[in-house]
Amino acid sequence: MSSRALRRLKGEQRAQAALHHDDEDQWEEEEDDEEQKKNIYELIGGFDVAEGPSDEETTERPDEGAPLEKHNVKSEKSSKRKKKKKKKKKAPVENGKEAVAAADDIDALLETLDKTKGLSHASADGCAAEHRPVLYVEHRNLNPETELKRYFGARAVLGDQRPKQRQRQFHRCTWMTVPKDTWPRFSRPERALYCFECAFHPVFSLTSGTSRLDYRRPENRAFYLALFKHVMFLEKRGCPRTALEYCKLILSLDPDDDPLCMLLFFDFLCLRCREYNTLIRLYEEWEVHRNLSQLPNFAFSVALSYYQLSQQEDVPPEEQQQLKHKSDVLLQDALIMFPGALMPLLDLCTVQPDAAVSSHAFFGPKSQIGQPPALSQLLCLYVGRCHTLWKEPGLMLWLEENVRTVLTRVDTHDPYVEDCQNKRKQRYQSAPRNIHRHVLMAEIKEATATLPLEVTTQPGMAFDPLPPLDSIVSYSRPERQNAGAESESTLSLFFRSLLPNFNLQRPEDGQEVARAGRELNQEVNRLMVAMRDMLANIQFQEPQWEDNPDRDEEEWD
Template identity: 40%
Template sequence: MSSRALRKLHGNQDLDIIKNGQNTDEEEEEENESLVTSKKKNRKPINPFLLLGEEEEENHNEENNEENATAPDQTSKPEVQEGATNKKKKKKKRKKKKSAEKEVDNEDDEIEASIKEVNRILENSGHGAESLIMRVDTVNDSQKALLMVEHKNLNPDNELKRIFGSRVVQAESSRRRQRNMPMRRRTSWLATPKDTWPHIGKTGLSMSLKETQGNVNYFVFEHNHQYQQVQFKFYDAVESLNPQNIMDIIRTYPYHVDALIQMSEVFRMSEDMQTAADLIERALFSFEMSFHSLFSLTTGNCRLDFKLAENRPFYLGLFKHLVNVGQRGCYRTALEFCKLLLSFDPDNDPMCVLLMIDFYALRASEYSFLIRMFQEWEDHRNLSQLPNFAFSVPLAMFLQEEKNESGDTTEADEKLQQALIMFPGLLMPLLDKCSINPDSEVSSHAYFGDKMQYSQTAALKQLIGLYIGRCHACWKQPEVVQWLERNVKEVMKRVDRKDSFVEECSKKRQVRYQGTPRNILRHILISEIKDATTALPPDVANTTVLSYDPLPPLDSIAAYQRPDRQRTPQEGNTLALFLRSLLPNFNPNDPPARNEGAVGGEEGNNLRQGVNVLMEAMRDLLANIRPMDPPVENQGEEDQEEREEGEWD
């Protein structure tokens, strides 16, 4: 703004008072004080937006006044008076101030010109400055990317403050904080570092920019030589099936991500959820401290190839963290992590975030986001063929109309009827999970009966079981149940009159859902929802799944390979291991014999002695075994028992 606009906004105060807080000229200060006191009495409230439209005219008048004030009078001659030198000094000061004001005005000329032009257009169209601000905000919101992430929404404490209030959250955090411990400032967006965590230092984990395609950057995590050696020790600890060995690695290397993820699973199985969540947060903190300078969590143009083995722990850590956050009731934060995880590979979606993002959107009341995602991604992703989107999107439409109190549920009704016709096997398990008893008309109808349940493929049963196990709570509201009942009856009418859409959906079910993709199986295993895990195929259910890398892709790529282990004689010869176990001083962790070839030395003598003792015991056993005589006919049971007892004496 110009100086005149600032004076008017602040009640005709001098610009130097506003900027510097004081006036160097005592006389001008006194004059300004008198002007301020006189103007304050008659001051009226000023609309700041009106100043934008008046600046052009005011600046023009101000320049004319300055020219008239500084222009010399050609007709009159200057008179010499006392104190002329003081007046010249004052004039110089005023000129300096005016020149400074002109410099400030020149800096704002470009901004003011654009504002005036927009105001002129809006005034001609009948809109004011206030409508301009509202219109600009609306455009910005509509132009935001669908998967754009905001840093503030990644912190669950911010959501807890909105739910319970900042005082409650701060009191809880201060209670948990140890006494005489300095409070650390937040240095990570993914996880808040705790005072109990050790100093991170150099972990050996880093990130590099692999390539750039258009506006998309592809990154990869890298392990230095020291980190690779720790990784080999971690593999040995996992194969030992002893969690204590993994804990030893964490004590020595407290920010080794694979060890933290694996040990978090151990604590989760022992129902220590707080420690399990803490280890996952520490792993995410280690990842973020190794981010590349160009890697951004908010722009949505950063990619991580899931085929690279070094990138997969980051996916798994984010997945487990958002589940932990969702279990705490922070659904908005969990939704933000879903968007973040999906933005790293939106085309392949290796963790199948699309199977869970609808649940967190519903629980967080982000209905517009879910509807917008369905509308924008339906053409190229066929989201309507997923049971979770087929049912969650009409539910979001219905809840949004209920929230707005509009009462128009026509579109939501049509979407729900299409979902019920496409996936009729979902209705009865959903009602049973919600403890709702349907009426006899629905339960006896052939389209929703047991025959439809048994005719579903295994892949479709997995998707339905996953949705019911996760989202059944969203359908328990009384108004939702009534809305569902009304549309179920409409579907039965459409089935009875043999609607063409019913036959079309039946053909689609027969062709599709013939096999389960590997990313969906991975999602079901990590989610551990019983309704879906019971429908897993035997080859997956009976397969050993590594907690730090569940179901890796078949085309997995590793930057380095684990060196071949030198097998000990005990591992190479099962008979030798069995024979050595018979020795009194046997220890499977003892190092093997130094000499190659046949076992010799003191250990060889002990082994031979043990073999001789074993052979003698086996000879005695074989010599004392006698065949059992057959029972004599026509002999009583008591005589037979006495004969058997005599033989074993």
Template identity: 30%
Template sequence: MSSRVLRKLQSDKDKELGENDNISDLELETPIGGARKKQFNVNRYDLLNQQSHSESEVKEDDNETEAAKSCEGENVHESVKKKRKKRKKKSGKQANTHRSSEDNADVDEVERSLREVNRLLGKHTDVSVVNQRTHEKTSQRKTLLSVQHKHLNPNNELRRIFGSKIIQAEHKRKYRGGSRAHMKTTFMATCHPNWPHISKSGLSMSLLEFKDGCQYFTYEHSQSYRQVENKFLQAVESFHPDNIVSIINEHPYHVNSLIQMSDLCKLSEDLAMASELIERALYHLEFAFHPLFNVTQGNCRLDYRRQENRALYVTIFKHLTFLGGRACCRTSLEFCKLLLSLDPVGDPLGIKLSIDFYALRAKEFQWLCDFVEALDNTYNLMQLPNFSFSLAVALFYLGESNKADDVLQNALLMFPFVLPLLLEKCSIQIDNRVSNHPFFVDADEKRCPSALLPLISLYVNRNYHIWRDADLLPWLEKNVHEVLDRVDKKEQIVEDYKQKRTKRFIGALPLSIARHILLSDDVKGVPLQETLDPIMSFDPFPPKDSINLYTRPQRPTVVSNSSNPLLMFLGSIMPDFNPRERLRDDRDPADEAQALDRPDDFRGRIASLVDSINNLLTSVRPEQQPQNDADDDADEDSADDADLT
């Protein structure tokens, strides 16, 4: 373009010389020739540093050339300078405007066509408005499930509860002399100074694919890690806990061994050690993260069907449960969101059954309401008893009394079985009208659908502390009487909810809910009869389409139909445990059956088992670093952990 402008300027010069033949040579050379030569030289190099000019700019150059011809002497030189500066500023704006109009030409044409079609059809919806609403919905969902690193650290919440000085003093007392030189920065679990150093553990993570804006990862086990895993499976089947202890001593970060030993510690009521073992397993799992695996993005997925990935799900679930027991409910809520983001469609551990509880305990009432509003259509949240009642409580605390009354009454009409169990759990005496009304009297366990009873039992056992609030009880009593008034009026909604309740909660309990109930230590209603395989706490109820890397050794197992929760828990962590085995080889079977009927004999056997586990736990201590001089205080630190818990 610059060469064309130069040629045009040269042709204009020749033309002007031809038209001014009658003018004297002095007049041509001095004022015009000097000025044109200077402008010509300036334009030649100035155009090389500028972008391509449009035809309007060429005309502008022509006009300035004509103006320069009419000037004389120094005035010509100054005017050309001013016009050149002005032209630079103006040309930049015109170039941007020209390019912008060219880029948006197609978009404007499409929008004009759509507006014309909408006008002819009588519609006034703008495409840009629809796109904006869709974008807002997507961004709102990401915001609700977004995870923040600061909320994954329970120490931050403990500082808000007890103060930073107390937490720092407690930490220094527990880990005095410990070194953090070998520690890697992690967010889900904090490495304790007395933990051993992680070398080549054999656990890693790889990226499988990108699909629909999500990244799919999977854990990988090296050959050495597979050997340890096979050894662990044999130790579990052997019914010798000391074999698991020996694996932890040799491989202090083997994840499934830490999970299994944590359950044994929990059985012996050593909650501090049980929590620390789970935290160590979580630290190892996070240590093996892929560089692209970021928990805050919300687009990282782990396939629960793969056997190697289930350890992260189970460990996070157990970790947030321990955190909830330490009153770190805000941190537990963040881990619930993290667990849901790993598989939001399948939700293999049924975390939706507890996320509302931690939201209420953390006083995240508005977040809970937004969560239900945004995701109810996707997850059918209001069809679960926990969300039906928790949403009403959240609205009540937010001051929306009218809306809270409607939600609570609908929950009582849909799930009348909750009220008698809830009042009994809270030790609240029922008035005569409620206790004698058939709507709640007939709402017993025998008439409750089989798939609904475990959900109600789980909700009542977990949330009854919330309903002990002095402000909630009068509000609950008022709405219960209003519900009875609607039942006496025989409103159609009462019968509709009865039909929905009967149709929705029939059939077998989903495996995701069964896993949640078992990991929550609320084993009532768990469908043990559906499988002949023993239920393992580190891998409860594997999916039917499981992608297995390991095969558990085939050993004779005992299937018990007992409803005793203690027997079921013992069977989950020790599959060969048989409450009907002989105490002595020379014992008569008839005497053995009579001994089982005596509860004192059974409790004595359990007590001896717990004592043996306590003896084994004395050897479960992490290897100390050379710079750590707190060996003599190991027992004291364990006791302090229990007090803090």
């Protein structure tokens, strides 16, 4: 670097130092002025004489000594300011250390508080989830956008909706659906649910699980069907957690009869959204009085839930072994109870079975031909809906291992195999009406092909598929009295066609009605006579053509 550049750099540094020094002096002078303004009572005590000359001395001294005195005063003030600087520099260091120590203590306290709060909240949530009913519905899980935000983020889900929300019109606050300014074409179930929720009774609760709606009443069926269509739409949209919450809602409206047979859908949604504990809890609580193990979907899905739990990394090794053993036992029991599900499942998963398995009589074509029609319908429904869950390579290895174990048990004449065979013969003779209704609404071709002729040939409406045979009619039409219907005039029959409740001859007010009828007949007769006279006086006159030699004869042809 040249000497000129060095001198320029030193000059700039000196200028910056001088400016910095002047700024500090100005800042200190402002502080002194502020202290003097704040401490106004310090003037009472009197100042030291050595700090500055008095008024008399300044008047008596000549003007030549004035600069020296001013210089002395400035030097004394500067020395005092330096002392104050040192004290102020020491004080911030000590205060800084104390502040850092205090901040560390506060941070440590906050961390401990957060940890304790987190533990308390986690324990409280866990305890609350355990004490809640299994069909408890959470409001936050009824909104599909909540699940989509968890997968893709709020920015990807909302997009450009945030600026437009200020210009939206006022809508009623609802839980099941959020009304939109421009409803898309495929959101008809959402519109229907919004209308239904606006008509809810104030006491009706979605989340308590205690509100009931009887499906036998035609007024309640539209709400059931709208919820079912919405569940299917959410599952296809990729929101299985939200669909599970709506499935709980439908099942909680009538858990005893289950008119739409949502138990055939519940396990699939639990596996899709990885709510394995929810499925296991429902199975354990309802197995005693509902025999859920006799449904093929629960027999296979519960075993699959235990297996998925055993593959989680946060589970201890001992617990993993227990869960794995439990899943093996349940899967083997399901294969022995429902052997006709294996080959269709492997077929849809595009897996070629082993020759020892396909040629064995237990899993061969004989097992599918000899099973009852109702059982075939349940198996086709499960395989057609849940076969995508079995396409993982690890699951196929686990299935193959247990299939070989089952063949060994069959060859050794395990008594459980014969017991299951007797159960299959005695049960599953005919499927109830709610299962047929579920198959029709699910629109799974493998299951629809197994419906009996009395269901497929029966005329039905899409808004009320397979209505219950014991429907409760809330509004009955009163019977009309047909006495004297043969003697009624044409006019009375005409009015009866317009007003079904019109009866010209009632016993309670027969005279008045008869008089009114006679008067009406007279007025009508007068009207008819007037119309005849008018029609009789109408005459048609032919148009007069002028003699025009240039007129074309075929002009009007």
